[in-house]
Amino acid sequence: MKQIILGDNQFFGIxxxxxxxxxAQAIKFQDISAIIEAIDIAYDEGxxxxxxxxxxxxxxxxDHVRANPERYKDFVFYPCMPYAHKYANAVTEKGMVGALxxxxxxxxxxxxxxxxxMSVARKDIERLGGLLIDAEMKMFRGLQTPVIxxxxxxxxxxxxxxxxxxxxxxxxxxxxxYGAEPGFITMNAPLLLDALEECGIDNPIVCSNVNKIxxxxxxxxxxxxxxxxxxxxxxxAMSVLASGAIPADxxxxxVCRQPKIESIVFGASSRQNIRQTKQLIDRHxxxxx
Amino acid sequence: MICLTxxxxxxxxxxxxxxxxxxxxxxxxxxxxxxSGIQQKELSMIRVALMxxxxxxxxxxxxxNTHPDVELVAVCDTSDYLLSVLGRHTRLKTYRDCHRMLQSxxxxxxxxxxxxxLHANMVxxxxxxxxxxxxxxxFCLDAEEGLQLAELAEQRKRVNQVGYHHRFIATFHxxxxxxxxxxxxxxxxxxxxxxxxxxxxxxxxxxxxxxxxGGGCLYDYASHAIDLVNYLxxxxxxxxxxxxxxxxxGDVEDEVYANFFYxxxxxxxxAANWSDESERKxxxxxxxxxxxxxxxxxxxxxxxxxRDDSLVPEGVNxxxxxxxxxxLTDPVWFYLRGEEYSAQLNHFIEAIKSGRCDTRSTFRSAxxxxxxxxxxxxxxxxxxxxxxxxxxxxxxxxxxxxxxxAVLRPKQRDASSRSNGAYL
Numbered sequence: 001m002k003q004i005i006l007g008d009n010q011f012f013g014i015x016x017x018x019x020x021x022x023x024a025q026a027i028k029f030q031d032i033s034a035i036i037e038a039i040d041i042a043y044d045e046g047x048x049x050x051x052x053x054x055x056x057x058x059x060x061x062x063d064h065v066r067a068n069p070e071r072y073k074d075f076v077f078y079p080c081m082p083y084a085h086k087y088a089n090a091v092t093e094k095g096m097v098g099a100l101x102x103x104x105x106x107x108x109x110x111x112x113x114x115x116x117x118m119s120v121a122r123k124d125i126e127r128l129g130g131l132l133i134d135a136e137m138k139m140f141r142g143l144q145t146p147v148i149x150x151x152x153x154x155x156x157x158x159x160x161x162x163x164x165x166x167x168x169x170x171x172x173x174x175x176x177x178y179g180a181e182p183g184f185i186t187m188n189a190p191l192l193l194d195a196l197e198e199c200g201i202d203n204p205i206v207c208s209n210v211n212k213i214x215x216x217x218x219x220x221x222x223x224x225x226x227x228x229x230x231x232x233x234x235x236x237a238m239s240v241l242a243s244g245a246i247p248a249d250x251x252x253x254x255v256c257r258q259p260k261i262e263s264i265v266f267g268a269s270s271r272q273n274i275r276q277t278k279q280l281i282d283r284h285x286x287x288x289x
Numbered sequence: 290m291i292c293l294t295x296x297x298x299x300x301x302x303x304x305x306x307x308x309x310x311x312x313x314x315x316x317x318x319x320x321x322x323x324x325s326g327i328q329q330k331e332l333s334m335i336r337v338a339l340m341x342x343x344x345x346x347x348x349x350x351x352x353x354n355t356h357p358d359v360e361l362v363a364v365c366d367t368s369d370y371l372l373s374v375l376g377r378h379t380r381l382k383t384y385r386d387c388h389r390m391l392q393s394x395x396x397x398x399x400x401x402x403x404x405x406x407l408h409a410n411m412v413x414x415x416x417x418x419x420x421x422x423x424x425x426x427x428f429c430l431d432a433e434e435g436l437q438l439a440e441l442a443e444q445r446k447r448v449n450q451v452g453y454h455h456r457f458i459a460t461f462h463x464x465x466x467x468x469x470x471x472x473x474x475x476x477x478x479x480x481x482x483x484x485x486x487x488x489x490x491x492x493x494x495x496x497x498x499x500x501x502x503g504g505g506c507l508y509d510y511a512s513h514a515i516d517l518v519n520y521l522x523x524x525x526x527x528x529x530x531x532x533x534x535x536x537x538x539g540d541v542e543d544e545v546y547a548n549f550f551y552x553x554x555x556x557x558x559x560a561a562n563w564s565d566e567s568e569r570k571x572x573x574x575x576x577x578x579x580x581x582x583x584x585x586x587x588x589x590x591x592x593x594x595x596r597d598d599s600l601v602p603e604g605v606n607x608x609x610x611x612x613x614x615x616x617l618t619d620p621v622w623f624y625l626r627g628e629e630y631s632a633q634l635n636h637f638i639e640a641i642k643s644g645r646c647d648t649r650s651t652f653r654s655a656x657x658x659x660x661x662x663x664x665x666x667x668x669x670x671x672x673x674x675x676x677x678x679x680x681x682x683x684x685x686x687x688x689x690x691x692x693x694x695a696v697l698r699p700k701q702r703d704a705s706s707r708s709n710g711a712y713l
Binding site: 012013014015016017018019020022026085088089091092093095096097122125153156157158159160161162163164165166187188191213214215216217218219220242243245 | 342343344347348350351352354355368370371374375377378379380381486487488490569570572587588589590613614615616618620621622623624625626628
């Protein structure tokens with residue numbers, strides 16, 4: 001039995017194959033009630049996990065779920081932070097240091113440190129990381145968030161820079177503060193696994209593209225298949241359909257054949273789509289077992 | 290109309306590439322594009338330093354640092370905070386002064402991602418130190434200076450590249466290939482657009498909002514559209530009808546519109562607006578019309594309409610043809626924000642390894658883009674030619690007739706009924 005996770009790209013006008021499709025979806029889900037309706041359909045089909053960016057509109061979904069605890073009794077969120085465009089736009093507007101400051105509580109000690117001439121100690125970085133995570137997590141107050149993910153732009157930026165300490169800081173903070181498991185989204189899973197192993201993060205939850213055409217699977221399809229088969233980690237597959245480049249049946253059959261993939265994120269948006277995807281995953285998972 | 294006067298170098302434009310007789314529209318191999326070192330580490334690594342740790346600088350830093358053939362030796366910036374964090378948490382050596390970095394380190398190449406006004410001096414210093422140079426766009430604020438640097442790089446046989454990453458987006462590159470196959474026949478018009486949500490408020494404190502530093506929509510956004518036009522069909526002979534509007538920025542323009550004119554009669558238009566909130570991120574689109582059809586592309590898909598398929602390579606059909614980024618994009622060894630960012634840096638490194646200086650986005654091609662940029666700026670300052678509509682139409686009568694009164698009246702009535710509660 002594979003766990004099926006509802007993703008959120010379709011709700012926020014993100015489609016990696018077509019701008020036109022992305023816009024149509026952005027229009028369709030302009031109203032938060034349309035998103036909630038899709039979530040309800042998924043929930044009624046037995047999907048219990050919603051993996052979502054800390055996009056400002058997600059806070060409306062959080063409010064709705066909080067207001068209807070009975071309806072969403074078993075519903076859990078997997079927050080993915082941060083919503084990178086928010087930071088990128090702030091950097092363009094205010095510069096790197098100004099952007100960091102704008103996401104911190106005012107008059108904070110750390111805020112004062114940033115941009116100063118003094119050298120920064122590890123504990124300052126830890127506190128800064130903690131404050132940024134807490135700011136992103138605010139909207140999920142009172143909701144279940146058993147896994148908290150670092151978004152791929154940040155994971156891969158840190159990975160590329162070689163700032164492995166940051167992965168440890170993130171892991172420790174989400175465990176300690178939220179009792180959650182850390183997760184990492186990446187486009188570079190083989191490289192990330194090495195880095196996580198080096199900094200002692202054991203059996204990590206890693207969410208990455210897994211699709212039979214190797215779309216955005218850096219290191220190549222074969223290497224992904226090899227790490228999935230041999231390395232100690234908990235893989236979550238996303239972009240299984242490669243934004244629609246692979247027919248659903250074929251795409252899901254491929255992913256279900258990969259050992260160890262316990263969870264699949266998908267971004268369906270209509271009742272028919274959600275039901276069909278769920279049925280395909282259940283069928284192929286049963287066959288693979 | 291402003292003419293682009295410098296004709297001292299070979300013009301790519303207007304010289305149609307002969308069609309490949311037995312050409313196809315093939316998919317290039319998707320497995321052989323990793324840097325060679327991913328299979329086998331090279332004995333001699335290319336030693337690179339990076340200047341400027343802003344948004345693009347950090348992104349380049351992360352990407353090049355993972356390149357299997359590169360040793361990223363040092364980084365340089367003026368932010369003590371960033372340097373302190375990187376110095377403590379990465380293996381990178383940090384410098385506050387780029388001259389000291391160039392003097393102290395043994396390097397093969399530099400990546401320059403500082404604010405635009407600093408490019409020229411840094412590029413010159415690096416070339417004089419015998420280094421290969423990758424520089425962020427726009428290249429130089431003074432096209433004349435840019436041309437001197439292009440010549441210097443060529444004389445010294447240094448690999449030179451500017452970060453116009455749209456040339457490395459698979460759909461646009463494929464459009465270029467199709468044009469080389471002469472799929473559209475004689476071209477008559479090109480339109481390129483760039484829209485995105487950069488400046489949405491009337492403030493902003495970075496160099497991007499200062500004219501003197503090379504800020505503004507023209508340098509930041511329109512330059513991408515211009516470079517894409519230059520890449521696909523060559524640079525125009527002249528420009529005209531330039532419009533630059535300020536929406537939020539005090540010192541710089543937020544939108545740019547202009548016409549391009551070519552010696553062979555072809556025309557073009559560009560439209561750029563960095564204050565368009567309706568786009569989630571930068572959207573670039575290009576459409577090219579020719580005697581035999583049209584190509585339209587954005588970063589994700591490519592549509593080709595062909596009238597007569599006897600003139601096109603096998604694999605392209607009469608009517609609509611669609612290709613997507615998912616089947617056009619070559620895999621990269623490391624992904625951050627888009628394959629094109631890795632692809633352009635790999636292109637630079639591969640050029641160094643193979644000793645060829647003709648990159649896909651040379652200093653010289655970037656100077657051509659800078660020339661168009663400065664022509665647009667001059668055109669915008671020039672006296673605008675306008676043609677009025679003849680005599681003004683009669684004023685809208687006050688009575689019940691007329692389109693606008695029909696549209697507006699109900700609202701006005703509503704408003705009045707709300708304010709004094711006494712309509713009719």
